[in-house]
Amino acid sequence: MTVEPRVEGLLQIEDILDSAGNIALPSDVTLISLIERNIANVGDTIAYRYLDHTRSTDGYIHELTWTQLGVRMRAIAARVQQVASAGDRVAILAPQGLDYVAGFFAAIKAGTIAVPLFAPELQGHTERLAVALHDSRPSVVLTTSAASAGVDAALAGIGLTPKPHVIAIDEVPDSAGETLVPVHLNVEDVSHLQYTSGSTREPVGVEVTHLAVGTNLAQMILSIDLLDRNTHGCSWLPLYHDMGLSMIGFPTVYGGHSTLMSPTAFIRRPQRWIYALSAASREGRVVTAAPNFACEYTAQRGLPEPGDDIDLSNVVLILGSEPVSMRAIESFNAAFGPYGLPPTAIKPSYGIAEATLFVSTIAPTEKATVAHLDAERFERGEAVRVPADTEGAVTQVSCGHIARSQWAVIVDSETSRELPDGRIGEIWLCGNNIGRGYWGRPEETRQTFGAELLPRPSADSHADGAPDDAGWLRTGDLGFYLDGELYVTGRIADAITVDDRRLYPEDIEATTAEASPMVRRGYVTAFTVPVGSGAELVLVAERASGTRRADPAPAIEAIRAEVSDRHGLSVNDVRLVPAGTIPRTTSGKLARRAARAAYLAGDFGT
Structure with a gap:
């Protein structure tokens, strides 16, 4: 069936909530239909802005309006359709930038499955790139003319058979969009493959559906109170990473915009992140995201120059990607509090690729808090509070409350039984934001995404309200509940x-x-x-x-x-x-x- 997506007004949060307030994504809401809504309703406004620090110290500004993004999407998607079939994988091996954003969305619009990866210029990660490409077997690779020689050399070294077609995104003319064959997308279709970081195992591709990504974006927006349409994003995170993708995903929901820069630009001069946040903060609320190391690094090396007019009063910072450190929070707050950073700005959060990304965070009005725990009992699997001045006390930062329409239980992974609050076990998840499984790995998918919680949970269980026939995701992460809040202690494989x-x-x-x-x-x-x-x-x-x-x-x-x-x-x-x-x-x-x-x-x- 080939029909153009139905276009309506801008999405309202009421459109995706049922009568009980649960997230219930309509069957026609996909990433592409959301973009089409924005084109129809706010087409002349900025969708994405990229600060290119390779051309200017201060950042040469590239911008795409929603209408311009639509034109580029159609053109690139039409070119993809000439050499790929529905359901084929299309890998994005492009440098950070607006071409990457357009290529990612275009691969989905073409009816293929996007595989967000990275250009071979990323040093030290050739093996990860080879693993992901051999696993996903793309028929098409999207890159840029500047990176195409490196991509060709990398593909020759990796030895994919057959070799994928390579398309330089920036060489595709806008007029190519005239040949696009419209594709009907359903919420159950796979939007993209998100390859895991590979910190404890070989990277695997999580099958993320439109239902999962739409639900997760709604969960993030509701949990952090990003309902104001004057909320914008600002990120240097890599676009092949789940957290980086979320920063280009959430503006699609309500027609906002995100300002992007490259990870390299941030590492070389972390002040750039602060200056970009300040510029966005003057426009309205700005949401950004970072791991621990970035907060400590920026606090040490990213302070503004004397006399710089910096305003961080409207910043919200999602802190995650590893067990959250109170030291990182305190150092960032101390460094940037004098520039208006609210004490509630930093939101310790928990996320995982298999859940699309977002799982939990603290409430919008809350500050980050730490629990002081008895060290001996903690090592033996119990979380018991002690006074803050107790010698040798273990400190754990709260990751707050589970997102709406998602469930998280703490489980004894050997018995598959839920553990009571205050006991440390594996975190299991359930919800429509969970990915469909691992690409090409049916047995691993069954074991990881189809866990059965035993016995049937009681009414006071953290599984209360989850579908009776739900399969649960084994995260491989350890954590516990204390006073209703989730704490994440680390990976099982690292313990x-x-x-x-x-x-x-x-x-x-x-x-x-x-x-x-x-x-x-x-x-x-x-x-x-x-x-x-x-x-x-x-x-x-x-x-x-x-x-x-x-x-x-x-x-x-x-x-x-x-x-x-x-x-x-x-x-x-x-x-x-x-x-x-x-x-x-x-x-x-x-x-x-x-x-x-x-x-x-x-x-x-x-």
């Missing part, structure tokens, strides 16, 4: 088990960083390696700036002593390595799995 104690690498890594000024904060990884019939702890830490020639022996001794004193652990080996040595995922998280493999291969020296 360090000693006797009957479960320890978390983030805690040990923080202790390592605090033990010596020679350690580069945020650049420590902790893992275990097999020794005989057991396992022993290894720490790899990058050297702080200016310490390259310093004798590492005192720092290593201090680290061993501090880890032993605070965690009761013996450290088998400590390696201090140059900055930039520890592998990270494409989203900036520590790649502990890759670091462990590198250590065992002898890549960190002796």
Whole structure:
């Protein structure tokens, strides 16, 4: 069936809520139908703005209105249709920018499945790119003329058979849109494949449907109170990452706009993020997102120049992608509070690619809070509050409340039974925002997305209200409920088990960083390696700036002593390595799995 999408007025939140206030996405609401609504109703307004710092220190501004985006979408989609069939995968291997945005949406409009990846210019991630391309088998690759030579070389090295057609987005004329064959999209259709970060395993492609992405965008908007149409986005996050995609997704819901820049531009000069937030804050509310390291990094190196007129009074910052650190929150608040940043601006949140992204956050009027917990009982799976001044207390930041029309339970993964509040277990999720499964992996999909919660939950369960026949998503993340709020402690695969104690690498890594000024904060990884019939702890830490020639022996001794004193652990080996040595995922998280493999291969020296 080939029909043009039905166009109506701008989407109202009432359009996607049922009589009970639950999110119920209509069958004709897709990413593309939302964009078509915006074209029809606010076509001349800005949809996306890109600050290009390769052409200007201050950022050369590229803009697309909704109408212009529609023209580019039609043209690129028509070109895709000439060499691809419905349901084919179309990989986006383009640099960050408006061509990437247009290419992503065009792949969906063409009736194909978008695969947001990255140009081969991203150093150190060739293997991840190869894994994703071999897994998704795209028939088409979208890139830009500037990146096409590198893409051709990468595809030749990766050896895909048959080789996908390569289309340079910026070389497709607007007139190509005249040949577009309209495609009917349904909410159950797969919109795109979101490849996981690969921090603890090989990347896999999550099948994200229009239903999942539309529901999740609505959940985010409702949870953070982004209903004001004068709310805009601002992001440097990579567009192949789930959090980066959400920043181009949420303006489609109600016709706002997002200002984008590249991750490289942010890393080289984090003030650019602050200046962009300030400019947007003067227009109205501005929502942005970042991981822990970005907040600490910006607080250290992103302060405005003296005399700069900065206004952050309308900023909302979603903080996530790893267990949230109160240190990161406090450092950012201290640095930018003098510029009007509200104490409620930072929203510690939890998200995961398999849930499209967003799972929970704190209320719009709340400040970030921390729970102080008994250390011994915490290591044994219990979260019990103690006074804040208790020696050795474990601190955990609340990730707030679960999004509307989504359910999260804490489960004993061995028995599949829900655990009571205050007990640590695996987080299981249910809701229409959950992806359909893993691309091409039916057995893994069944195990991960089709978990059965036993026994049937009681009325006071956190599963209350979930469909009776619901399959549950095993997240692989550990957490607990306390006073109705969700806390996330870390990944099961990363947990360090000693006797009957479960320890978390983030805690040990923080202790390592605090033990010596020679350690580069945020650049420590902790893992275990097999020794005989057991396992022993290894720490790899990058050297702080200016310490390259310093004798590492005192720092290593201090680290061993501090880890032993605070965690009761013996450290088998400590390696201090140059900055930039520890592998990270494409989203900036520590790649502990890759670091462990590198250590065992002898890549960190002796």
